[in-house]
Amino acid sequence: MGIFQRSRAAPASQASVARRQGIHWPLFVPSAVLCALSITIFSLISSMVAWLLEQKHQVHTYRVDWPGNPTQINVEPKKLWTDQGHMSNGLAVYGFFLGVFGMLTAWRMTKTGQQARKSLSALAILLLLGTMFSLSAFIFVFVVTYQTTGQHIREPIALNSVGINYPYQTWTPETWFQAVLDLPLADGAQHAQIKSRVRSMVAWRWMLIPLLLVYMAALQTHLHLHTYALPSSLSPTRGFAMGWLIYLAMPAVLVIAMRLLSLVLPAKPAQLVSYYAFAISSFVLMLSCALYGTLVAIPLRMVGYGGLIQWTVGRAFKWCMWLGTGVTFRVTGSMKKEGGLSGEDALKDRPAVFVGNHQTELDVLMLGCMFPKYTSVTAKKSLKFVPLLGWFMALSRTVFIDRANRTSSRAAFDTAAHTMKTTRQNVFIFPEGTRSYASKPDLLPFKKGAFHLAVQAQVPIVPVVCGNYYHVLDVKGKRFTPGVVDVSVLPPIQTKGLGPEHVDGLVKKTRDAMMDELIRLSHVSGTGNGEPLPRTSALDGQERSELRKRN
Known part of the structure; x- marks a missing residue:
């Protein structure tokens, strides 16, 4: 017999069930974070899409004071990707509702104190789908900020665009927002607001990392605790900590496996x-x-x-x-x-x-x-x-x-x-x-x-x-x-x-x-x-x- 014994070998005692009753809450946290993240993504993208629609047919003139060669460009944003923004909003809403269902499932498991393997599986599926939807919505942020690296409105493009509309064939939200962030703008209040939104969207992409870490750690811990019965010598707190330690070792195991795999591949x-x-x-x-x-x-x-x-x-x-x-x-x-x-x-x-x-x-x-x-x-x-x-x-x-x-x-x-x-x-x-x-x-x-x-x-x-x-x-x-x-x-x-x-x-x-x-x-x-x-x-x-x- 090992340190842990399969829970199917013997029915879980009432004390064991009671001990597990309070350990379902960590699964409640990632669902709540998922809801908050989805709502934040929805509000940010909605404001960006509204602003894109407002600017769609306006022409802005920028003065670019390059050293020794001041110039100006007339920019008319065309073919902006508002459809992708609406789709991203829909995905964010789906992620929010899946997060709500995840919280309800975790709350039910906490109240009943049952092992609820089906509920645990359902919760895992809900969180995975919700995370995928939120991640898909967040792709819009990457599109806005990073997709067309090299097409920023900088000196080469500005010098080729003097007195003409910026070529719409190469126009994307990324170039527009880069112009908003880089060039001097006339309407200080409006553009200061949009600059703040762009920076917020760029910064919020990093929140996906702690979200996924919390979710994976909590899920791994609970799968571990529901697969094995805790021995009398191991308290629930130590068992929970052991699950986290096992999870924290996963990056090291993944890296070692990848390094070994690289030795045998072409x-x-x-x-x-x-x-x-x-x-x-x-x-x-x-x-x-x-x-x-x-x-x-x-x-x-x-x-x-x-x-x-x-x-x-x-x-x-x-x-x-x-x-x-x-x-x-x-x-x-x-x-x-x-x-x-x-x-x-x-x-x-x-x-x-x-x-x-x-x-x-x-x-x-x-x-x-x-x-x-x-x-x-x-x-x-x-x-x-x-x-x-x-x-x-x-x-x-x-x-x-x-x-x-x-x-x-x-x-x-x-x-x-x-x-x-x-x-x-x-x-x-x-x-x-x-x-x-x-x-x-x-x-x-x-x-x-x-x-x-x-x-x-x-x-x-x-x-x-x-x-x-x-x-x-x-x-x-x-x-x-x-x-x-x-x-x-x-x-x-x-x-x-x-x-x-x-x-x-x-x-x-x-x-x-x-x-x-x-x-x-x-x-x-x-x-x-x-x-x-x-x-x-x-x-x-x-x-x-x-x-x-x-x-």
Whole structure:
């Protein structure tokens, strides 16, 4: 006989039934969350569809002040996807009613205290269908925000659309909402409301994750408790906790199974399976470290060490990723500048504005590996609403930037500059503003916010350059392999005595230095990944071109 005995071997006693009577409530929770999520999706999509219908035949003129080439475009939204919005609303309503039936079923099981295998099966089916309907409704959110990446109203499209209607063949809700978020708008009140709705929809997609986790954990626990009879030595509380522990081990089991499967599959499928195994591992580890950060943030802030929160969590994430995926970043030898600090010494000098190149989502691990103490990162405002991660970032003094609101962004930087002066807190910024996913050593154009912040606070700029790690993570090609990536910290660039008129020069000087170092770090020999090139003086254009050809 094992620890557990099949419940069919002997009829459940009255005490056993009584003990199970109070354990049905966890199944009530995901149904309630499902109802709340469905209603939220319904209200958000309804407001978006109404606004789309209102804007359907209106023409808006935008002035786009690109550097050295101001222009304007006349935008007339056509063929907007309102039908998909109505369909999504219907799916959200179905999800709501299925959630209601799920709550009623869970309530009945709680009141009767019966095993109710049929009721448990019915509840599982209701929750699965309800989740599928809500997930289907949520696809509209992804369509609105992500479907046509690359068709944003940016410089190339704006320059080709001067004085004409935006071509409706390439018009989608995503381009419209991206225009709403990115470009200056005339009607402040109306568009501020729609911007808020867009950000809410983007943030709420993350609520699917805790919903599915709660549902799967509760369902697994109850299937376990109704399949096996609890022995007298095991209390219901311990049995319930055991069910949760078994569930929490499921991601690890799934990843191990996928890794083993990749060993026997052909090359292409094996690469795909291995990619998703590493991606799942990274995501679970990131959420776990964010939860850890949320828990430690409160006591650290209470004892006056709030500036160490992100450093503490970053180091934890570093070792978790090294053990879980075999990927890590290392700071290479420092570069000494006569009369100044070396790069690695600059990590200890504060306050400073650290700027780094932004390649993929894996740069979060780069921060964890080299992040100095008393440093905060900047992040887009929508991340503030992501469960666990957003909570941790809010508690750890992250500087949130609203890209759609210049006034709000300037206020955030003003606050950051004041904090840097008073508490000597560093700030880390990715001046490219977005991920490049570059397959070769290259940098996107730099935004000036980090440099204005450094000049305003009169603190040095410390460039941090991460070598191109396309060989470790290729998001588009679905390749993710273990590896070590070199990171170089360049000598600080002083800003004392400089004003806003010097920002353009600072941007160029910093970007040129980072580009030279990026090419050096990312040098690849003809036989494979080679050692970084020896440090030299700044490269001229011809030398850069030759090195890129060799890459």
